[in-house]
Amino acid sequence: MKMSDVESRNTKGEQPEEADTGYTYDIMDILKEEGITEEALVEASMGLYTPHPGIETREKAEALFIRELRLAISDPNLCMLIYSGILLEREGRNGTLPNISRDSYERDLTFLIADEVLGMSISKYISGDKGMFEFVRFDKQKPGILAELGPFMDDVIGGLIGGVSANMYTRGMAEIDNSKKEDDGKLGGGVIAG
Numbered sequence: 001m002k003m004s005d006v007e008s009r010n011t012k013g014e015q016p017e018e019a020d021t022g023y024t025y026d027i028m029d030i031l032k033e034e035g036i037t038e039e040a041l042v043e044a045s046m047g048l049y050t051p052h053p054g055i056e057t058r059e060k061a062e063a064l065f066i067r068e069l070r071l072a073i074s075d076p077n078l079c080m081l082i083y084s085g086i087l088l089e090r091e092g093r094n095g096t097l098p099n100i101s102r103d104s105y106e107r108d109l110t111f112l113i114a115d116e117v118l119g120m121s122i123s124k125y126i127s128g129d130k131g132m133f134e135f136v137r138f139d140k141q142k143p144g145i146l147a148e149l150g151p152f153m154d155d156v157i158g159g160l161i162g163g164v165s166a167n168m169y170t171r172g173m174a175e176i177d178n179s180k181k182e183d184d185g186k187l188g189g190g191v192i193a194g
Contacts, residue, residue, distance in 0.1 A: 027079040034086060036157060040145040042066060045161045045168075047143020054172025061168065068167045072126050072160070081122050085156030088114070092152060108151035119155030119162075126163025130170065135162030 028038060045065050046058060055061040072078055088097065095102035104112065119139065123131035138146060138158040146154050146161075 023076075027073055027082055030083065030086060034089075034153065036145060036149075036153070038066065038069070041069060041157070041161060044138070044144030044146050044157070045165050048137055048141055048165070052169050052172055054174075054176040055168065060172070064168045064172055065164060068164045068171060069160075072164050072167070078122065078125060081118065081125065082156055082160060085115075085118050085122075085152045088118075089150050089152040089156075092150065105151060112151065115152045115155040118152065119159035122156060122159030123163040123166070126160070127166040127170070130166035131159075131163035133162075134166045135159050138162045138165075 031037070042062055042065055046062060049058060049061050051057070052061075055064055073082075091097045092100075092102070092105040095105070097105055100112065108115075116139070119135055120132055123135035125131075127134075135158055138161050139155065142154065142158075146158055149157060
């Protein structure tokens with residue numbers, strides 16, 4: 001049996017035409033409560049900054065990173081993935097994670113891979129395979145605040161920074177290409193009249 005052969009049913013009932021977009025808790029406020037500020041995220045991301053077409057300077061990179069970060073965290077699904085890491089970290093500090101001792105959590109033993117899976121999921125959700133590549137870079141080097149965070153949050157924040165950084169580099173290149181196309185259009189599309 002193929003998935004396309006399975007009959008689809010609407011199990012959620014009537015959905016509203018417009019969703020309520022008001023909310024009480026902002027993920028950046030929750031991160032700040034955990035000691036993770038936007039400035040710390042930017043600083044960690046710049047720890048592995050490499051000049052790149054479209055982001056030739058650190059100042060451009062920081063501005064583009066902030067723009068991409070804010071765009072990424074406007075997605076409530078991403079915020080819930082980040083929040084799940086926060087909750088896991090809190091439970092780990094309290095010694096109340098299921099089927100794992102506080103000592104194993106604190107030592108971040110190699111059998112604990114849920115933290116890595118969460119970090120990879122976050123980076124991939126934000127920017128696909130490029131994000132996973134960046135996550136690995138940040139996970140290995142642990143620049144800035146990443147070196148100070150617990151077993152779950154270093155991977156969660158590494159995934160966030162990795163995904164956003166991948167988009168930052170891609171967007172920098174795209175903006176160069178777009179401005180070049182606009183300039184070519186102003187000059188007659190790049191065709192020399194004969």
